[in-house]
Amino acid sequence: MSFFDRFKKREEDFQIFTRDIPLSTILRWYIYDTELGEPNEVVEIMGLNRASEEGDEKEREDSDERMDNIAYLLPYLNAMADIAADVITGVQVDEITKDNPNNADEIERELDTMRVLYKVVSLSAIMGAFASAMEIGLIEPGDIQKTEWENRVLDEQ
Numbered sequence: 001m002s003f004f005d006r007f008k009k010r011e012e013d014f015q016i017f018t019r020d021i022p023l024s025t026i027l028r029w030y031i032y033d034t035e036l037g038e039p040n041e042v043v044e045i046m047g048l049n050r051a052s053e054e055g056d057e058k059e060r061e062d063s064d065e066r067m068d069n070i071a072y073l074l075p076y077l078n079a080m081a082d083i084a085a086d087v088i089t090g091v092q093v094d095e096i097t098k099d100n101p102n103n104a105d106e107i108e109r110e111l112d113t114m115r116v117l118y119k120v121v122s123l124s125a126i127m128g129a130f131a132s133a134m135e136i137g138l139i140e141p142g143d144i145q146k147t148e149w150e151n152r153v154l155d156e157q
Contacts, residue, residue: 021136024048026132027046027048028043028048028059029062029063029066029128029131029132029135030124030128030131030132031043031046032059032060032062032063033063033066033067033127033128033131033132034124034127034128036120036124039056039059039060040056063131066131066132066134066135067127067131069131069134069135069141070127070130070131070134072141073130074127077123077126077127077130078123080122080126081119081122081123081126082119084118084119084122085115085116085118085119085122086115088118088122089111089114089115089118092114093107093111093114
């Protein structure tokens, strides 16, 4: 091997694979993964074609697999959804209070409903994003173990 051979472009030791995934597929995954309603009905509401009985069964199996792939992250995702719900609720309550300080009783009545609504929105968005990101290879399983994360969260409380 000559000295100049070192500067020649070498063949790479890795390959990059890409695949095109239609947004409608990711939407279908989100609908099945979050199950915010009967998936085949929600699919139709969103303008997609209903799945056949066999297709629906396959979609559910695929969804179970995607959710299993992120199961170890659920305590983290749940904690992040709690944080998002608390922040959004706090900001909304602050804005309502600024506009109408005499509204304290109504705010107190609606506080739990607001927090639950924002938690559902946050958790479904995060779960759907992580499940599809794992499926298409944007993220990969990490080293964190479920018990390790749960212990950290419990230690902080």
